[in-house]
Amino acid sequence: MDREYTKEQWEQERELTLRDTPVKCPNPKCDKLRAYWTYTQKAVPMYCMCKFCGFWQAVGEKPKRCNMFYHECPLPNPRKGYDWNANDSCACQTCGQILTNKVKWPVDDPDHPFRKL
Numbered sequence: 629m630d631r632e633y634t635k636e637q638w639e640q641e642r643e644l645t646l647r648d649t650p651v652k653c654p655n656p657k658c659d660k661l662r663a664y665w666t667y668t669q670k671a672v673p674m675y676c677m678c679k680f681c682g683f684w685q686a687v688g689e690k691p692k693r694c695n696m697f698y699h700e701c702p703l704p705n706p707r708k709g710y711d712w713n714a715n716d717s718c719a720c721q722t723c724g725q726i727l728t729n730k731v732k733w734p735v736d737d738p739d740h741p742f743r744k745l
Contacts, residue, residue: 633685638674642666653678654691658735663742677712680742681735684714697727708741 631654644651650661655678658664663680675686677694685691694712701709705722710731712718717728734740 631685631691633676633687633689633691635674635687638666638676638687641676642668642674653681653683654685655681655683657681658683660735679712680733682712682733695730696733698729698731699725699727701725710742 641651645666651664651666652659652661653664658678658681660678660680664676664678664683666674666676668674672686675684677684682693682696683691684694692714694714695716695718697711697713697718698709699720701720701722703722705720707721711720711727717726719726731737732740734742737743
């Protein structure tokens with residue numbers, strides 16, 4: 629999939645996100661609402677991501693697919709032990725453990741617990 633993602637698109641999607649209005653993921657393989665959102669952080673000021681299929685795109689960049697990771701987090705974890713990142717590993721947002729155990733995204737796994745959310 630190849631799409632241009634502009635600042636104006638991000639701003640429109642951000643407004644909907646902040647109003648808790650579902651935006652459909654641009655990945656044609658994904659049909660999940662309430663999983664695609666816009667985000668902002670210091671390293672990447674404007675991007676979107678779908679937590680059902682892994683679609684990720686920053687303004688002005690080509691889309692990519694993040695990796696999903698899982699581990700048995702020893703602390704109460706709002707992500708239920710799952711995390712996602714474009715790299716081959718990432719640190720758990722809750723306990724800081726380095727995660728390398730890649731798992732399938734819910735769109736590719738009919739038994740994934742995120743399908744029940």
